[in-house]
Amino acid sequence: MNNPVLIVGSVAFDTIITPFSTGKHIxxxxxxxxxxxxxxxxxxxxxxxxxxDFDPAYLQRFKKRGIDLEGLQIxxxxxxxxxxxxxxxxFRSRKTTDTQVNVFESFQPAIxxxxxxxxxxxxxxxxxxxxxxxxDQMEGNPFVLANTIDLWINLKKRPLLDLIKRLSLLxxxxxxxxxLTGVQNVIQAGRTLLDMGPEMAIVTRGEAGAYLFYPExxxxxxxxxxxxxxxxxxxxxxxxxxxxxxxxxxxxxxxxSLKKALFYATATASLTVEAFSCDRLETVGREAIESRVEExxxxxxxxx
Amino acid sequence: MNNPVLIVGSVAFDTIITPFSTGKHIxxxxxxxxxxxxxxxxxxxxxxxxxxDFDPAYLQRFKKRGIDLEGLQIxxxxxxxxxxxxxxxxFRSRKTTDTQVNVFESFQPAIxxxxxxxxxxxxxxxxxxxxxxxxDQMEGNPFVLANTIDLWINLKKRPLLDLIKRLSLLxxxxxxxxxLTGVQNVIQAGRTLLDMGPEMAIVTRGEAGAYLFYPExxxxxxxxxxxxxxxxxxxxxxxxxxxxxxxxxxxxxxxxSLKKALFYATATASLTVEAFSCDRLETVGREAIESRVEExxxxxxxxx
Numbered sequence: 001m002n003n004p005v006l007i008v009g010s011v012a013f014d015t016i017i018t019p020f021s022t023g024k025h026i027x028x029x030x031x032x033x034x035x036x037x038x039x040x041x042x043x044x045x046x047x048x049x050x051x052x053d054f055d056p057a058y059l060q061r062f063k064k065r066g067i068d069l070e071g072l073q074i075x076x077x078x079x080x081x082x083x084x085x086x087x088x089x090x091f092r093s094r095k096t097t098d099t100q101v102n103v104f105e106s107f108q109p110a111i112x113x114x115x116x117x118x119x120x121x122x123x124x125x126x127x128x129x130x131x132x133x134x135x136d137q138m139e140g141n142p143f144v145l146a147n148t149i150d151l152w153i154n155l156k157k158r159p160l161l162d163l164i165k166r167l168s169l170l171x172x173x174x175x176x177x178x179x180l181t182g183v184q185n186v187i188q189a190g191r192t193l194l195d196m197g198p199e200m201a202i203v204t205r206g207e208a209g210a211y212l213f214y215p216e217x218x219x220x221x222x223x224x225x226x227x228x229x230x231x232x233x234x235x236x237x238x239x240x241x242x243x244x245x246x247x248x249x250x251x252x253x254x255x256x257s258l259k260k261a262l263f264y265a266t267a268t269a270s271l272t273v274e275a276f277s278c279d280r281l282e283t284v285g286r287e288a289i290e291s292r293v294e295e296x297x298x299x300x301x302x303x304x
Numbered sequence: 305m306n307n308p309v310l311i312v313g314s315v316a317f318d319t320i321i322t323p324f325s326t327g328k329h330i331x332x333x334x335x336x337x338x339x340x341x342x343x344x345x346x347x348x349x350x351x352x353x354x355x356x357d358f359d360p361a362y363l364q365r366f367k368k369r370g371i372d373l374e375g376l377q378i379x380x381x382x383x384x385x386x387x388x389x390x391x392x393x394x395f396r397s398r399k400t401t402d403t404q405v406n407v408f409e410s411f412q413p414a415i416x417x418x419x420x421x422x423x424x425x426x427x428x429x430x431x432x433x434x435x436x437x438x439x440d441q442m443e444g445n446p447f448v449l450a451n452t453i454d455l456w457i458n459l460k461k462r463p464l465l466d467l468i469k470r471l472s473l474l475x476x477x478x479x480x481x482x483x484l485t486g487v488q489n490v491i492q493a494g495r496t497l498l499d500m501g502p503e504m505a506i507v508t509r510g511e512a513g514a515y516l517f518y519p520e521x522x523x524x525x526x527x528x529x530x531x532x533x534x535x536x537x538x539x540x541x542x543x544x545x546x547x548x549x550x551x552x553x554x555x556x557x558x559x560x561s562l563k564k565a566l567f568y569a570t571a572t573a574s575l576t577v578e579a580f581s582c583d584r585l586e587t588v589g590r591e592a593i594e595s596r597v598e599e600x601x602x603x604x605x606x607x608x
Contacts, residue, residue, distance in 0.1 A: 185529075185531065186529075187529040187531070188531065205511070207509070207511070207512040208511040208512045208513070208526070208527070209512070209513075209526060217602060217603070218603055219602075219603055219604070220526045220603050220604060222512070222513060222524045222526060223512070225489075225490075225491040227489065227491070227492065256606065256607055259606055260606065297606075298521060298523075299521070299522055299523055299524050300523070300524060300604050300605075301604075301605060301606060302560065302563055302564065302601075302605060303560055
């Protein structure tokens with residue numbers, strides 16, 4: 001585990017309402033999910049901010065998974081970011097019903113000196129200017145994966161377009177890639193996205209699986225068929241955290257490793273959504289991930 | 305090409321309305337699509353009936369593709385089966401607006417002596433009693449693939465349940481497997497289906513690809529990403545015809561061959577839907593199919 005992964009994103013308290021149950025004030029945020037997922041592969045370096053309501057017990061949960069917290073600011077002047085979301089019947093869509101930005105309002109990610117040479121960087125979902133600001137502080141030429149959401153495509157398209165030119169890999173879902181490129185057909189949209197700057201892109205397509213777009217072609221891994229979906233929150237963040245964690249652990253970013261990482265990312269995200277919050281992700285273990293990767297391989301690979 | 309495939313189903317005139325164009329009185333029917341698809345792999349033996357309006361030019365089109373027409377009855381007392389269907393915006397659903405059963409009303413499939421020992425049988429979409437009646441006439445122990453549609457699940461569930469116990473492979477789409485088993489989760493529905501009798505099942509899932517269910521597990525092939533969908537009619541029939549044609553051509557029905565057949569079926573169906581009626585399927589050539597199979601393999605298979 002020589003290669004740490006720098007991960008910037010939110011650490012938050014979520015309130016999540018699903019058709020089956022409600023979780024109030026539970027641990028969430030893109031950096032939480034991504035770091036926990038990444039922790040099964042290598043040391044995540046968390047860059048984020050929490051407020052004066054962030055109980056040390058939560059820090060302990062991160063530490064227990066070997067997450068480096070030097071880059072986690074604790075801002076005593078306010079409360080942690082909090083978000084309330086509600087999933088509809090069949091988890092087909094999600095509605096944000098409340099957002100309290102709190103200490104995230106003035107957050108400026110400051111990268112600790114010890115993180116600046118990290119060769120693997122994940123820019124989790126935060127404003128694109130902040131994602132760029134993180135990159136500005138890095139030394140060397142890291143492999144950079146970024147996520148974003150529809151909010152930034154709507155409100156911050158210019159800074160987002162500037163950012164994505166600097167990326168090794170942009171990870172979006174199906175709706176986001178259509179929104180960002182204006183191209184309806186997802187495969188054509190994925191190719192169009194590559195013309196906009198990132199070296200590669202991943203489009204996550206729900207039941208249709210995840211597609212990696214690289215300059216010469218595409219690669220697809222089907223969705224892992226979750227029997228009991230409990231809470232889809234954090235699926236994309238843990239997907240990305242696992243993806244880059246796997247790459248850092250094998251110390252390779254060649255096409256074959258990227259394809260394998262897609263299996264690991266799919267497997268990890270499928271485990272995340274089987275429980276509320278980070279509950280399952282936090283305790284699941286590398287073996288459970290490997291077992292799902294094996295299953296996905298058996299579902300997709302021909303012999304010899 | 306030693307192993308012919310007996311294929312029973314409809315030969316029809318279709319009128320097809322899509323959001324982009326309309327095709328009037330064009331060649332259709334489950335046996336037409338299935339036999340044309342199968343013809344790229346081996347000799348299809350067509351068992352069906354047409355009426356006094358079935359121009360010899362149509363027979364010529366079948367003959368040109370090497371289809372054996374000894375089992376195609378020509379009933380001079382009436383017209384051919386005809387069907388009118390309309391696809392909505394985005395091809396998300398289809399509505400039947402007219403059905404003229406015509407000569408199919410009294411159709412009793414009579415299997416020519418030369419077909420009775422065929423080792424590969426496809427029971428295309430016709431009433432389940434007729435599908436069983438075909439099996440009753442077969443000698444030996446053929447590999448039997450069957451299709452059906454929601455109509456028969458609604459109206460003829462009992463005879464359908466009797467039939468599926470006798471099948472090597474039942475091919476359904478996602479909605480049909482949920483309807484037939486009453487199980488909402490598609491993967492659980494697929495497993496439940498195997499308990500109902502067929503040795504194996506395939507569930508076609510649109511954008512999520514096609515899933516093969518066998519006693520020990522599942523295997524998945526993603527959808528081929530068609531750039532211009534023109535007419536989805538016959539996708540399932542050509543999928544099945546290609547699947548069983550491939551098996552007959554390699555003279556094997558082991559699991560590895562079934563997995564490979566899933567790639568061929570997916571590739572062939574993707575070519576079918578790029579033109580109205582059988583237009584593309586009829587002239588496409590084995591090479592175009594092989595090229596899409598190669599593409600699907602490159603999208604899904606890891607090296608080594």
